[in-house]
Amino acid sequence: MVSDAQHGGAFIVRYVIIGNSYAAVGAVESIREVDRRGDIIIISDEPYRAYGRPLITYWIGGTVREDQMDYRPQHWYESNRVETMLGRKVTRVEPGERQVVLEVGERVSYDRLLIATGGTPIIPPIEGVDAEGLFTMTRFDDAKAFKAWADQDHVKAGVSIGSGLIGLSVFKAMKGINVRLTLVELLDRVLGLAMDYESSAMIEAELVKAGVDVRTSTAAEAILQDDEGCVRAVRLKGGEELPCQTVVMAVGVRPNVD
Numbered sequence: 001m002v003s004d005a006q007h008g009g010a011f012i013v014r015y016v017i018i019g020n021s022y023a024a025v026g027a028v029e030s031i032r033e034v035d036r037r038g039d040i041i042i043i044s045d046e047p048y049r050a051y052g053r054p055l056i057t058y059w060i061g062g063t064v065r066e067d068q069m070d071y072r073p074q075h076w077y078e079s080n081r082v083e084t085m086l087g088r089k090v091t092r093v094e095p096g097e098r099q100v101v102l103e104v105g106e107r108v109s110y111d112r113l114l115i116a117t118g119g120t121p122i123i124p125p126i127e128g129v130d131a132e133g134l135f136t137m138t139r140f141d142d143a144k145a146f147k148a149w150a151d152q153d154h155v156k157a158g159v160s161i162g163s164g165l166i167g168l169s170v171f172k173a174m175k176g177i178n179v180r181l182t183l184v185e186l187l188d189r190v191l192g193l194a195m196d197y198e199s200s201a202m203i204e205a206e207l208v209k210a211g212v213d214v215r216t217s218t219a220a221e222a223i224l225q226d227d228e229g230c231v232r233a234v235r236l237k238g239g240e241e242l243p244c245q246t247v248v249m250a251v252g253v254r255p256n257v258d
Contacts, residue, residue: 061176119253
């Protein structure tokens, strides 16, 4: 596929952006400040328009509708002349050819390429992480899968492994669907990498007041499963078991280069 283009004697730059979240949106808006004529293509393995990722737990809890989650107005792509290829996964970049290769084999050429795929959740190498009822919480599809599971009558208690920003956002989700939450945190306080001790203590006090069981200075050793392979408990270091029917892994993210 040829990327060079001429329009009225001027060279038209073709920009390809892999990813469709905050960085991609910011890149498009920055490009359009200096180049109104270039072609912009956004490729994303998610099928959705850019959405506010922190809102996914509010959606689970029922305080935000899906149509309220858009990160930019509905006409944003069109007004910025952005071609979207949503629900399409890039599997390879060929810099020499200036092309990206999609999962289906299709090739897309570029003059300028931005990889803005964000992070992917870290899954600790502990026993039982293949259990049904275990989720991550960074994408809308994660939220949909979690809600479908948690809406089952037998799901009464959940554990969030990690109490950073994602772990605490899980509280909003579980509170909205009446699932009791236990937070398990390796550090000695919640939001330990973001807050000082005084601020963390204030937040922890509010969580406890809201009915959250906060366990700090400990770690999950295993996810225990029932006979059907579903989550039945989290075992902490030291052997204590926390009965639950769902687990959210919220220990952080790593660069998404898959």
